[in-house]
Amino acid sequence: MTEAASLSPAVLASKRDIxxxxxxxxxxxxxxxxxQDSQVTVLCMHGLTRNHKDFEPMIQGLGMNMRFVSVDVRGRGKSDRDPSGKSYAPPVYVQDMAALIAHLNLDELILVGTSMGGLMAMLMAKxxxxxxxxxxxxxxxPEVNPAGLKRIAGYAGGNETFDSWGDAAAAIGRTQAGVYPEYGEEAWMEFARRTCVERSDGKIGFDYDPVIVQGMGSTSPGWRVNFAMWRVFSALKSIPLLIIRGETSDILTEKTAKRMLRRHKTxxxxxxxxxGHTPFLDEPVSLHTIGKxxxxxxxPAS
Structure with missing residues (x-):
């Protein structure tokens, strides 16, 4: 935790829509x-199958008097789905972020990007x-472990529905237990509430367009994004950077993380x-480090 006072849950309940x-x-x-008059805005961008609610535990845990804007990338959450299904790619997502920044007239940003959102942050830095x-x-x-992509492809179909929230929480717990080994029934229910939605027929389903995961685990360049473009990562060299890695992550290997450190000297x-993949950023060590x-x-600059 930071030294700032804890953020009241009411702050999350009274969030503003953009x-x-x-x-x-x-x-x-x-x-x-x-x-809204905060000089610096923290722009939060989620992973492939998540949405803006992913960052609410972090925002509440930090308890900082700063503006946080957390997005639903197209095809997720409350954002429109693409009828053609052809625009689900990081370069398009970055165009969407540029439009948001212009819409809000933002000049000073700190980016927080989880998984896919981290790739977006790299492209935005360039x-x-x-x-x-x-x-x-x-x-x-800049490089992603194919084993991790294959694992995610094994459960991220997007078409599965559940008869109840309890069933959804239990299913998520079965697929994510290795990532969050200490989670219990209550934590899995909170996870489900953040990542699923109740549909018009009363069924519970994942809150994203299933098209976004088509091709995962294959060699298709549409979904096997070329993270090996280290020259994109080099655009970050003059920007302060904090890299967060799950100890058992199968997406960001320890070798790649250390190479990132060598390439970005500060x-x-x-x-x-x-x-594992990914930390939720509400862990005490994450909150402390992110807060600092x-x-x-x-x-303000002196």
Whole structure:
């Protein structure tokens, strides 16, 4: 935890809605927390099958007097699905983020990107570095371990439905137990509530377009994104960087994380114990490290 006072749950309950329009006409959603007049905005971008609610435990746990904007990337959560299914790719997502930044007239950003969101952060650093004061990359790097992609492809079909929230929580617990080994029934229910939605027929389903995971685990370049573009990562060299890795991650290997450290001379690496892919960022060690990083970057230049 940071030294700031704990954020009241009421702050999450009173979150503000942001809706903006993409270049191709989709209505996209983000949630807005904290003071809108904050000089620095923390822009949070989730992983492949998640949504803006992924960051609520972190925001509440940090308890910082900063503005946090957490997005639903197209095809997830409250954002529109692409009827063609052809635009689900990180370069398009970055276009959407650029439109959001323009919509909110933001000039000073700290990016927090989990997995796919971390790749987006790398691309954004290359596209508009002058707006970015710092980046937190959560459990992803310029190279991705194929074994991890294969594991995710094994359960992320998106079409599965459940008769009850309890069934959904139990199913998620079966697939994610190795990532969060200490989670119990209550934690899995909270996980389900963040990642699933009740449908019109009363069934519980995952809150994303199933099309986004098509091709996972194959050699298709549409889904086997080439994370080996280290020259993209090099665009971060002048931007403060915190790398977070789950101790047992099968996406960001220890070897790749150490190479990132060598390439970015001022970066820091946090390895979160007893976490796979991905840390939720509400772990005490994550909150402490992220809090210090954000506090330092939000201080006015002397």
């Amino acid at each position: 809706v903006w329009t993409s270049h191709d006409g989709l209505k996209l959603y983000a949630a807005d927390y904290g003071p 596209a508009f570095p002058d707006k970015i004061k710092g980046i937190i990359i959560n459990d992803v790097g 970066s820091k690496l946090l390895t979160v114990p007893e976490r 990083f954000l506090t330092k970057l939000s201080q």
